[in-house]
Every structure is written in C-alpha cells, then in structure tokens.
Amino acid sequence: MKIVIPGGTGQVGSVLNRALSGAGHEVVVLTRRPAGPGEVYWDGATAGEWAGEIDGSDVVINLAGRSVSCRYTPANLRAMMDSRVLSTRVVGDAIGAAVRPPRVWLQMSTATVYAHRFDAPHDEATGVIGGTEPDVPDYWSYSVEIARCWEREQEEADTPHTRKVALRSAMVMSPDRGGVFDVLSWLARLGLGGPVAGGGQYVSWIHDRDFVRAVEFLVDREDLAGPVNLAAPGPLPQRAFMRGLRRAWRMPVGLPATRWMAEAGALALRTDTELLFKSRRVVPGRLLDAGFGFTHPAWPEAARDLVRRRRSVRPGAGTPPRATRTR
Ligand SMILES: NC(=O)c1ccc[n+]([C@@H]2O[C@H](COP(=O)([O-])OP(=O)(O)OC[C@H]3O[C@@H](n4cnc5c(N)ncnc54)[C@H](OP(=O)(O)O)[C@@H]3O)[C@@H](O)[C@H]2O)c1
Numbered sequence: 651m652k653i654v655i656p657g658g659t660g661q662v663g664s665v666l667n668r669a670l671s672g673a674g675h676e677v678v679v680l681t682r683r684p685a686g687p688g689e690v691y692w693d694g695a696t697a698g699e700w701a702g703e704i705d706g707s708d709v710v711i712n713l714a715g716r717s718v719s720c721r722y723t724p725a726n727l728r729a730m731m732d733s734r735v736l737s738t739r740v741v742g743d744a745i746g747a748a749v750r751p752p753r754v755w756l757q758m759s760t761a762t763v764y765a766h767r768f769d770a771p772h773d774e775a776t777g778v779i780g781g782t783e784p785d786v787p788d789y790w791s792y793s794v795e796i797a798r799c800w801e802r803e804q805e806e807a808d809t810p811h812t813r814k815v816a817l818r819s820a821m822v823m824s825p826d827r828g829g830v831f832d833v834l835s836w837l838a839r840l841g842l843g844g845p846v847a848g849g850g851q852y853v854s855w856i857h858d859r860d861f862v863r864a865v866e867f868l869v870d871r872e873d874l875a876g877p878v879n880l881a882a883p884g885p886l887p888q889r890a891f892m893r894g895l896r897r898a899w900r901m902p903v904g905l906p907a908t909r910w911m912a913e914a915g916a917l918a919l920r921t922d923t924e925l926l927f928k929s930r931r932v933v934p935g936r937l938l939d940a941g942f943g944f945t946h947p948a949w950p951e952a953a954r955d956l957v958r959r960r961r962s963v964r965p966g967a968g969t970p971p972r973a974t975r976t977r
Pocket residue numbers: 657658659660661662663664680681682683693694695713714715716717718733737758759760761819820821822823830971972973974
C-alpha cells in the first residue's frame with residue numbers, strides 16, 4: 651500500500667514509519683522540513699503540491715500537531731489548537747478533492763478528550779467527554795476543546811469515498827530516545843519515579859507494537875469508523891504504573907513528589923502539570939469488541955519488554971524522532 655503520514659517525523663510517526671516501511675509498504679511523510687527520501691514538504695495549513703501524494707494513496711494517517719509537552723501558555727494553547735485543526739482541515743480538503751481518494755483516513759486524536767475520572771473507565775460508548783469536571787483547573791477544559799475541535803474537523807470533512815477513524819490514543823510507549831517512555835524511565839532511574847500528588851490518578855498507555863497492530867487492524871476492518879480508543883485494557887494508578895517501571899529497571903527507590911514539587915519539576919522541564927495530574931482511565935471498548943487481541947495488555951510485563959528493548963539499543967545508535975532532535 652501507499653501510506654501517507656502527515657506529521658510523521660515525530661515519536662509516533664517514527665514508530666509507524668519503521669513498522670509500515672518494514673512491512674513493505676511505501677510510506678510518504680509530509681513535513682515542514684523534508685530532509686530525505688520519503689519526505690515531502692507541506693506547511694500543515696494550506697493546500698499545495700503535497701496533495702498529489704494523497705491522490706492515489708491507499709491510507710492517510712494524520713499525526714500533525716504542535717507538541718503538547720510544553721507550558722500551557724495562551725500562545726502555546728493557541729498553537730496546539732491551530733496546528734491540529736488547520737492540518738486536519740487541509741488533509742480533509744485534499745482527500746475530498748482527490749481523483750483517486752484513499753480508502754481510509756486515520757486521524758490522530760487523544761485519550762485526553764475524556765473527563766478526569768477515577769471511579770470507572772471510559773470506553774467509546776459510555777465514556778464521559780471532559781471539559782465540565784468540577785475541582786480541576788479551568789484551563790484543563792481547553793485541551794478537551796482542542797481534541798473536540800480536532801475530531802470535528804475530520805467528522806465534517808466531505809470525503810464520501812474515504813472511511814474515517816479518529817484515534818483516541820493513550821500515551822504510546824516505545825523504547826526510542828526522546829519519547830514519553832524514555833522521559834519516564836529517566837526519572838525512574840534517577841530515583842524520582844515515585845507517586846506524584848498521591849499517585850491515585852490513572853495512567854492510560856499503549857505498547858508501541860500494539861499501537862502499530864491496532865492501526866493495521868483499523869486499516870483492514872472496513873466495518874469500523876468514528877472514534878476508537880487506542881489504549882491497553884489495563885490502565886492503572888500512577889503510583890502502580892511507576893512502581894512497575896522502577897521494578898523493570900531494577901531501581902529500588904522512587905521518591906514521592908508532592909503537588910508543589912511536581913509543579914516545580916514541570917516548570918523546570920518546560921512541561922505542564924495537566925500531563926501529570928489528570929486521571930486518564932481509558933479502555934479499548936471498540937477494539938476488544940471487534941476481536942483485537944493485545945500482545946502487551948498489562949503494564950508490568952509491557953514495561954519489562956520496553957526496558958529490554960531499550961537496553962539493547964547501543965548508545966548513539968539510530969536516529970531519534972525529528973521532533974526530539976529539534977525540541
Ligand atoms: N506520543 C503520544 O503518546 C501521543 C498520544 C496521543 C496522541 N498523540 C498525538 O499524536 C500526534 C503525534 O504524536 P507525536 O508524539 O509523534 O508528536 P511529535 O513527536 O510532537 O510530532 C508531531 C509532528 O507534528 C508536526 N508539527 C508540529 N507542529 C506543527 C505545526 N504547527 N503544523 C504542522 N505540523 C506540525 C511535526 O512535524 P514537522 O516538524 O516535521 O513538520 C512533528 O513531527 C500528536 O498530534 C500528538 O498530540 C500522541
């Protein structure tokens with residue numbers, strides 16, 4: 651197949667590109683800074699010659715969006731919103747105008763669309779969309795609003811010959827340098843991987859190989875459209891999640907962090923506490939109903955697999971995701 655991945659130079663794009671190219675597919679990445687074969691220029695916001703890559707392709711997987719690992723200043727929130735909405739709009743326009751449109755458009759969304767919640771998991775049928783929870787900072791509603799606008803752009807796109815799926819993905823855990831697993835592992839290995847603010851908030855995650863397999867499954871399954879949760883069936887409280895990670899690294903100590911310590915740490919790392927404090931309890935209802943089987947459904951085992959693969963990477967080997975190289 652010919653698979654076009656707008657925004658495919660980052661962490662998730664690198665995971666997909668490696669797997670899909672390795673499986674023999676032709677992968678074309680749309681990027682604002684093409685640097686080699688298989689990369690084509692676009693600006694992520696306006697029509698251009700890049701649309702010729704989409705015309706005649708089989709699958710489009712749009713991942714573009716300004717990184718959410720930043721301080722949630724008004725300017726950064728605006729950039730997070732605009733980069734997602736505008737890129738989705740122009741991808742939809744290109745698919746709608748194609749003479750030979752792709753048969754499926756997988757559009758990245760996020761598990762963050764669901765409410766901050768501890769008592770029960772969110773699946774697609776019964777899950778509660780966030781934005782109106784009491785007792786959370788007002789600005790948290792903005793990242794839910796970004797996710798809603800992002801999905802709405804895809805829903806409203808006029809692409810009658812192309813099936814549309816929104817990927818409500820949890821954190822994708824891959825052993826690559828610069829990814830979320832790498833950052834959490836770094837903290838765990840420093841002895842800082844303890845409970846944060848009590849550690850009761852849920853962490854949803856998906857192993858990189860299951861993420862790729864779920865994407866392949868959704869490409870193949872003509873009967874599936876609309877929002878689909880991409881998350882392992884076993885989300886767990888942050889304190890248990892970090893305990894599993896520490897044990898996988900054989901690190902006996904994990905200092906706890908109070909809320910204010912986490913706030914100071916997030917400031918130092920130029921990231922936002924919503925990523926640490928929001929309880930994301932998301933489960934893959936539709937994937938399981940459709941018969942998808944996870945190879946890494948449970949966290950302690952998945953962490954051990956990722957650590958083993960991380961250890962087998964020689965220092966300096968491989969190319970980190972582009973987004974990491976420039977951040
Ligand atoms: N990583 C996860 O675990 C996870 C989980 C759920 C959802 N997501 C979402 O999935 C997508 C991919 O995640 P990722 O971790 O691979 O992100 P990433 O590493 O930050 O990469 C995103 C890509 O988007 C492009 N981009 C950035 N700003 C842009 C802009 N203003 N206009 C157009 N393109 C822009 C960049 O490509 P160029 O600089 O090459 O143009 C970048 O490589 C993101 O939208 C993210 O929010 C990620």
